[in-house]
Amino acid sequence: MRTQRTKSHPPARAFALVASLVLVLALTVLIAAVQRLTAQEFAATKSATHEERALQLAEAGANAYLHQMSNGFVADAVPWMPPRNDRSGSQPAWPVDIPTFRRLAGAGDPAFPVRAYPAGAVRQGYVVGHVQSGSAITIVSYGFCEGAVRMVRSNIEEFNAFDWAAAYGLDPHTQDSPGPGDDRGPAWNFGGTASVVGACGAEGEIKTNANATIYDGPVYLSGAGTTLNPGYNPTPLRSGPGLPTGHIGTGILSYPFVRRKPTPLAFKPVDAVANEYVKARFGVETTQGARYFAATANNQNNSGIHYLVRCIAGPNANKIRLGNRLTISNRNPVFNPPSSPDDATVGIVDRDTEELYGIRFYPGNYCFTQWRQPGRGALRTFFRTVADGEAGTRPDGTPLVVYLDTAYSVPDAHPVPSLSSERNVRIWIVDPAAGNASASDFSANMWIENQTFASRFRVMFASQGGMSIGGYGGDRFTANVLAYNTFVPTSGNFAGQTVSTGRVSINGAYLLGSLIAWQVSVGGNAVLEKQARFEPNPGDRFAYVVRDWSEVR
Amino acid sequence: MTRRTRAMTLVEVLVASLLLAMAAGSAVAAWGYLTRVPMSKRLLERALLVASSEIDRRKADGYEYIPRGTSTSWYDAYGAWLGPAATTGTYRAEVTATPVVPLVPTGTNRDLMELRVRVRDAGATVVYHDARTLLCWGGL
Numbered sequence: 001m002r003t004q005r006t007k008s009h010p011p012a013r014a015f016a017l018v019a020s021l022v023l024v025l026a027l028t029v030l031i032a033a034v035q036r037l038t039a040q041e042f043a044a045t046k047s048a049t050h051e052e053r054a055l056q057l058a059e060a061g062a063n064a065y066l067h068q069m070s071n072g073f074v075a076d077a078v079p080w081m082p083p084r085n086d087r088s089g090s091q092p093a094w095p096v097d098i099p100t101f102r103r104l105a106g107a108g109d110p111a112f113p114v115r116a117y118p119a120g121a122v123r124q125g126y127v128v129g130h131v132q133s134g135s136a137i138t139i140v141s142y143g144f145c146e147g148a149v150r151m152v153r154s155n156i157e158e159f160n161a162f163d164w165a166a167a168y169g170l171d172p173h174t175q176d177s178p179g180p181g182d183d184r185g186p187a188w189n190f191g192g193t194a195s196v197v198g199a200c201g202a203e204g205e206i207k208t209n210a211n212a213t214i215y216d217g218p219v220y221l222s223g224a225g226t227t228l229n230p231g232y233n234p235t236p237l238r239s240g241p242g243l244p245t246g247h248i249g250t251g252i253l254s255y256p257f258v259r260r261k262p263t264p265l266a267f268k269p270v271d272a273v274a275n276e277y278v279k280a281r282f283g284v285e286t287t288q289g290a291r292y293f294a295a296t297a298n299n300q301n302n303s304g305i306h307y308l309v310r311c312i313a314g315p316n317a318n319k320i321r322l323g324n325r326l327t328i329s330n331r332n333p334v335f336n337p338p339s340s341p342d343d344a345t346v347g348i349v350d351r352d353t354e355e356l357y358g359i360r361f362y363p364g365n366y367c368f369t370q371w372r373q374p375g376r377g378a379l380r381t382f383f384r385t386v387a388d389g390e391a392g393t394r395p396d397g398t399p400l401v402v403y404l405d406t407a408y409s410v411p412d413a414h415p416v417p418s419l420s421s422e423r424n425v426r427i428w429i430v431d432p433a434a435g436n437a438s439a440s441d442f443s444a445n446m447w448i449e450n451q452t453f454a455s456r457f458r459v460m461f462a463s464q465g466g467m468s469i470g471g472y473g474g475d476r477f478t479a480n481v482l483a484y485n486t487f488v489p490t491s492g493n494f495a496g497q498t499v500s501t502g503r504v505s506i507n508g509a510y511l512l513g514s515l516i517a518w519q520v521s522v523g524g525n526a527v528l529e530k531q532a533r534f535e536p537n538p539g540d541r542f543a544y545v546v547r548d549w550s551e552v553r
Numbered sequence: 554m555t556r557r558t559r560a561m562t563l564v565e566v567l568v569a570s571l572l573l574a575m576a577a578g579s580a581v582a583a584w585g586y587l588t589r590v591p592m593s594k595r596l597l598e599r600a601l602l603v604a605s606s607e608i609d610r611r612k613a614d615g616y617e618y619i620p621r622g623t624s625t626s627w628y629d630a631y632g633a634w635l636g637p638a639a640t641t642g643t644y645r646a647e648v649t650a651t652p653v654v655p656l657v658p659t660g661t662n663r664d665l666m667e668l669r670v671r672v673r674d675a676g677a678t679v680v681y682h683d684a685r686t687l688l689c690w691g692g693l
Contacts, residue, residue: 017565017569020569020573021569021572024569024572024573024576027576027580028576028579028580031579031580031583032583034583034587035583035586035587038586038587038590038591039590041590041594042590042593042594042597045594045597045598046597048598048601049597049601052601052605053684056605056608056684056685056686057686059686059693060685060686060687061687062692062693063665063686063687063688063689063692063693064665064687064689066689066691066692066693067665067687067689067692070663070689070690070691071663074656077655077656078653078655078656117685117687118685152693154693159691222617223661261615261617261618262617262618262620262621263616263617263618263619263621263660263661263662264660264661264662265617265661265662266659266661266662266663543663543690543691544691545690545691545692546691546692546693549693
């Protein structure tokens with residue numbers, strides 16, 4: 001009996017203990033497991049945060065690099081600024097995959113300059129570089145954060161100042177708030193029955209009447225323009241064939257039609273544009289601005305302008321040949337061709353069979369202190385905005401016939417052989433070396449031989465004299481015009497102040513391209529149409545912009 | 554035999570009590586952790602969502618439309634933006650847009666802009682997340 005009790009009771013007590021211990025152990029394991037799962041979940045969330053942060057850093061690095069490409073790399077401006085890192089043709093070829101990036105960047109490979117961002121950050125930042133093939137540029141940016149790495153690749157392209165708008169006024173000053181030089185605006189005076197097709201706007205005051213119309217839009221009111229035109233809300237109209245008169249095709253109506261941008265664009269004055277153009281095109285550092293082209297060695301004033309002679313009888317009737325070279329004075333050069341030059345000047349051999357037909361500018365840079373081409377009596381002037389062997393075109397792509405229905409028969413070869421492949425004609429208008437600036441007139445009988453790309457004919461107006469553009473017969477003035485410059489008077493009431501200049505008045509003309517000026521005045525039945533087609537990389541880059549981007553895994 | 558059995562029971566009880574005490578202590582500590590971590594996780598996720606949303610929203614507005622200086626946006630408990638007129642909410646996103654110094658600030662679209670988003674509680678007493686990025690005109 002005792003034996004039975006002794007044998008039966010202790011196992012029962014031991015079972016309770018074991019059971020409770022097992023239960024405690026099981027609960028402990030369960031709690032530990034839940035705790036571990038929770039910790040893992042939390043770690044996963046933090047990892048996702050690092051992944052997201054790495055992507056933000058990759059984008060930040062790409063934007064910083066893009067900014068430096070547009071505005072010039074400034075070494076060590078801030079510790080986190082990515083340095084210029086051209087990896088075109090490097091081995092291994094960029095972009096490398098992320099494992100390779102980890103290996104090489106971790107080993108301190110100089111092809112992967114690591115920048116911590118923000119300043120002082122540990123284990124987070126970016127590595128950026130670019131590869132270029134022809135005009136195609138790709139920025140590659142690796143962002144990293146606490147072991148997470150992500151890569152973005154963005155293709156960028158040049159954005160030209162003239163890609164911005166059909167007409168754009170910059171002057172922010174008003175009657176009530178005049179600027180240096182007693183500048184009282186407005187940025188844009190829009191009168192008569194004038195029309196603008198496409199993007200347009202102002203960074204200052206707009207004055208307009210009820211008959212002026214804007215087609216397609218949008219209208220950008222930037223900087224001071226956002227507050228100086230509180231009630232400006234033009235009726236949205238869509239362009240169509242013949243609407244406005246002379247328009248080809250059908251436009252797309254912008255929405256919203258009026259856009260107010262607090263941040264103004266940073267258009268550069270002509271002198272700054274000239275300095276950048278000279279450096280990019282000729283590899284020359286200069287601070288002369290547009291006056292760089294006043295030197296005879298830097299322009300084609302006396303090599304690229306020729307008379308055109310038409311045969312009026314005989315086997316070559318209706319053919320056009322090249323006459324003599326036009327002579328431009330080197331001192332304060334003015335383009336003001338005589339309306340009736342003598343035969344010897346033009347190069348007419350036989351007055352009975354030939355007559356003066358006009359003047360032709362070949363591609364290159366020309367510099368004048370004044371342009372005089374007013375009224376219907378002005379000589380026809382052609383701008384050969386094509387390379388040797390190429391034909392001119394109208395805006396719809398059909399061939400431009402220079403005279404009647406005669407096939408193009410002017411000799412193709414550029415008078416300056418080294419410029420045979422050049423397509424751009426740039427006219428630089430500067431102040432005279434001494435004396436007052438005179439107004440320029442681009443009003444009549446001007447023919448741009450390739451009307452498909454306005455970018456090939458540029459008028460860079462740096463003079464304090466005004467500029468007027470007129471037109472007769474509805475032919476297009478296909479051009480990009482920038483009329484904005486600054487100067488500092490050395491005497492007078494505004495001595496020492498930076499005064500802006502660039503007044504353009506357009507009446508009766510159909511300008512296809514872009515007009516950017518300090519002050520724009522549009523009147524009569526003038527039409528300004530934003531050119532829809534762009535030519536890649538025409539020069540005078542305003543900035544680089546991202547065309548597309550993607551993340552690469 | 555009987556004496557030995559009682560002695561073992563006492564030790565067992567003591568050990569069991571100790572183990573139970575340790576287990577109970579661990580359970581209490583784990584309870585605190587297990588209740589705190591999901592909240593932290595939720596705040597971390599929501600704050601990340603709010604910060605990312607705010608950066609993307611400003612980018613979508615366009616570089617020229619981003620006001621310089623500091624502005625505040627409000628988000629609800631699920632991380633949804635409450636609109637431009639909201640003056641309160643669960644999460645407060647303080648956005649500071651400044652041109653990068655010492656690069657020369659121009660006040661135009663040529664500036665490189667740093668966008669900093671600090672996600673706080675409604676009373677602005679705690680910073681849940683602090684994100685920064687760089688923006689430029691024509692960029693990503």
